[in-house]
Amino acid sequence: MxxxxxxxxxxxxxxxxxxxxxxxxxxxxxxxxxxxxxxxxINFESGEYSIAVLSRYPISKKNAPLTLTKS
Incomplete structure (x- = not known):
């Protein structure tokens, strides 16, 4: 466990x-x-590739404005 x-x-x-x-x-x-x-x-190999979070407690809100910008 x-x-x-x-x-x-x-x-x-x-x-x-x-x-x-x-x-x-x-x-x-x-x-x-x-x-x-x-x-x-990103889209990847006909699916999706990501980050993720596992939590012992329920997750009530998701806010992830991850964007790439040109410098």
Missing amino acids: LDADIIALSEVDKNTRRSGKVYQLSELKKLTVMYGIFVKS
């Missing part, structure tokens, strides 16, 4: 070819019995 309250994840796949079309966050939520959110970064 995990003893973490919050876990930050990077390089999470949702339905990409390289992960066998698996929604990785969904699988991690089942395995850890935690709540989770997925914040899409």
Whole structure:
């Protein structure tokens, strides 16, 4: 059993070819019995690639204005 309250994840796949079309966050939520959110970064291999958060507590709000700008 995990003893973490919050876990930050990077390089999470949702339905990409390289992960066998698996929604990785969904699988991690089942395995850890935690709540989770997925914040899409880019389209990738016919799916999505992202950052995600797992939490022991329900997540009531999501705000992730992650944008790239030219410098």
